[in-house]
Amino acid sequence: MFFTLLISGLVIGSIYGLIALGYSMIYKSSGLLSFMQGDIMTLGAFLGITFYSYAGLPFPVALLLVVLISIALGFAIEKGVIRPLLNKNTMAIYIVLATIAVSYIVQNGSMLVWGTITLNFPSIFGISTIKVGNISFQPEALMCIVVGFFCMFLLQIFMNKTRIGTSMRAASMDAMAAESCGIDVSLSTGLSWGLSAGLAAIAGMLIGPIYGVYTTLGATIGRKGFSSAVIGGYGNMYGAIVGGILLGLVETFGTSYVSSTYRNLIAYVLLLIFLLLKPTGIFNEKAIRS
Amino acid sequence: MAAMLELKNFEYYYGNIHAVKGIDLYVNEGEMVTLIGANGAGKTTTLQTISGLTSPRGVRGEIWFDGKRIDKKKGNKITAMGLLHVLEGRHVFPQLTVEENLKMGSYLRRDGEGIKKDFQKVYDLFPRLLERKTQAAGTLSGGEQQMLAIGRAMMAAPKMIVLDEPSLGLAPIVVKGIFEAIKEINKRGTTILFVEQNSKIALATADRGYVMQTGEIVLTDSCANLAANEEVKKAYLGG
Numbered sequence A: 001m002f003f004t005l006l007i008s009g010l011v012i013g014s015i016y017g018l019i020a021l022g023y024s025m026i027y028k029s030s031g032l033l034s035f036m037q038g039d040i041m042t043l044g045a046f047l048g049i050t051f052y053s054y055a056g057l058p059f060p061v062a063l064l065l066v067v068l069i070s071i072a073l074g075f076a077i078e079k080g081v082i083r084p085l086l087n088k089n090t091m092a093i094y095i096v097l098a099t100i101a102v103s104y105i106v107q108n109g110s111m112l113v114w115g116t117i118t119l120n121f122p123s124i125f126g127i128s129t130i131k132v133g134n135i136s137f138q139p140e141a142l143m144c145i146v147v148g149f150f151c152m153f154l155l156q157i158f159m160n161k162t163r164i165g166t167s168m169r170a171a172s173m174d175a176m177a178a179e180s181c182g183i184d185v186s187l188s189t190g191l192s193w194g195l196s197a198g199l200a201a202i203a204g205m206l207i208g209p210i211y212g213v214y215t216t217l218g219a220t221i222g223r224k225g226f227s228s229a230v231i232g233g234y235g236n237m238y239g240a241i242v243g244g245i246l247l248g249l250v251e252t253f254g255t256s257y258v259s260s261t262y263r264n265l266i267a268y269v270l271l272l273i274f275l276l277l278k279p280t281g282i283f284n285e286k287a288i289r290s
Numbered sequence B: 001m002a003a004m005l006e007l008k009n010f011e012y013y014y015g016n017i018h019a020v021k022g023i024d025l026y027v028n029e030g031e032m033v034t035l036i037g038a039n040g041a042g043k044t045t046t047l048q049t050i051s052g053l054t055s056p057r058g059v060r061g062e063i064w065f066d067g068k069r070i071d072k073k074k075g076n077k078i079t080a081m082g083l084l085h086v087l088e089g090r091h092v093f094p095q096l097t098v099e100e101n102l103k104m105g106s107y108l109r110r111d112g113e114g115i116k117k118d119f120q121k122v123y124d125l126f127p128r129l130l131e132r133k134t135q136a137a138g139t140l141s142g143g144e145q146q147m148l149a150i151g152r153a154m155m156a157a158p159k160m161i162v163l164d165e166p167s168l169g170l171a172p173i174v175v176k177g178i179f180e181a182i183k184e185i186n187k188r189g190t191t192i193l194f195v196e197q198n199s200k201i202a203l204a205t206a207d208r209g210y211v212m213q214t215g216e217i218v219l220t221d222s223c224a225n226l227a228a229n230e231e232v233k234k235a236y237l238g239g
Helices: A002-030 A037-054 A059-087 A092-114 A139-161 A163-173 A175-180 A185-211 A217-232 A237-257 A260-277 B043-050 B075-080 B098-105 B112-125 B127-131 B142-154 B172-187 B199-205 B223-228 B230-236
Strands: A130-132 A135-137 B005-014 B017-027 B032-037 B059-065 B083-086 B160-164 B191-196 B208-213 B216-222
Touching: A002 A037, A002 A059, A002 A135, A002 A139, A002 A163, A002 A185, A002 A217, A002 A237, A037 A059, A037 A092, A037 A185, A037 A217, A059 A092, A059 A185, A135 A139, A139 A163, A139 A185, A139 A237, A163 A175, A163 A185, A163 B098, A175 A185, A175 B075, A185 A217, A217 A237, A217 A260, A237 A260, B005 B043, B017 B043, B017 B191, B017 B208, B017 B216, B032 B043, B032 B172, B032 B199, B043 B059, B043 B083, B043 B160, B043 B191, B075 B083, B083 B142, B098 B142, B112 B127, B112 B142, B112 B172, B127 B142, B142 B160, B142 B172, B172 B191, B172 B199, B191 B199, B199 B223, B199 B230, B208 B223, B216 B223, B223 B230
Parallel strands: B032 B191, B032 B208, B083 B160, B160 B191
Antiparallel strands: A130 A135, B005 B017, B005 B059, B208 B216
């Protein structure tokens, strides 16, 4: 029982972590909140089914394609919607509202293309369950955890060890100084939105085979990913990962040991507790105006 | 010989506010020139527009650098041409280490060997930065941050560096060290233009100077002559 719960906690936790990372990147690069994360995740899952199941591409190829398309989409949204608003000196809250509009367009657009019923993401591996001792689990669950963690690890390497990643962090810390170093800040911000969308799409393709794919898949998970980001310390990349995994575990174990009635309450009660008592989150990200 | 940097009848508008009202200014290759004046005279606007860091909508007149017109170019493109800007208030990347900050200075370069040599040059000029190589830049003292900001500009192997108020908020002894370093950088061949409110040290350091008042250049001469000028003495050197 414990290990089964641990696995499903880590599955949903790594998904929250991927989504939360996207929130953090957008907040750091633009100082904004994007409500699109969840719906881009849904779109990623639908695109995944399309490429993998309908077009018959191998799963890794489908995953790569979906990620690339989503990165391009995130980049295009930053350039086509966010940047023009920023250039007009629009207040942040209005830009956040624009992201809500885009999120509904993506969600309803998905509904038009793929319909309203839950689609079954065909299994990726030949076997339906893995048995270790008396614990059995879906191989897709293991894949979700492994690939999810690997992506988070890869992102850390990219942001901390590569020239482009470091320049993106620099641009998010001080745009003017970055510009004077020769960094293309506009490109860098677009890339942050692109990567955030890419992460969300990966999450969609990982969770699709486990939860099934439907138009509101990402709506709930997106909001919980947001809670994870706050719990970890909004804008902190390590915080996003830790917050996501923590929330996934607390939610799964809480549901099982306390009551499943509260499943969807846990994330938001926790969110409120953190906002009231520790808004800086686990990793002490700046939350109070000095 | 054409100047390395030249402003021709340069004006700047912030909406309806006429911040700079038509100035002419040039800096020859290898020169060290200062632009002095009181707060709000338009010095920072001038410097930031040279570097492409203000909105191009407000610009009138022409700015030429290294034989090309740059007044409509973006900041990162001007950096790529070899004109580096050390911002007022230092603007180091606070959560990046000293080393990462310097690396960002060499962002556009691909010559690994040259970059390595320039790291060495920066650390030779500012040994403090070597000691603090792995420290987050936000934890440095004001003087060390100024060294880092200058070192970061050096890492681009620039033809010219413009500096905005390098003495701002620093203790006199630290200011002295910073200006000695700027002089050394100039001596090694980098053309320099700097804006400074501390007119005394500015006129003691640079070759030539411009005096700016409410958006206009009111006086220009060699620094020695400016320092001896009665009006300059009264207005900027404390009698």
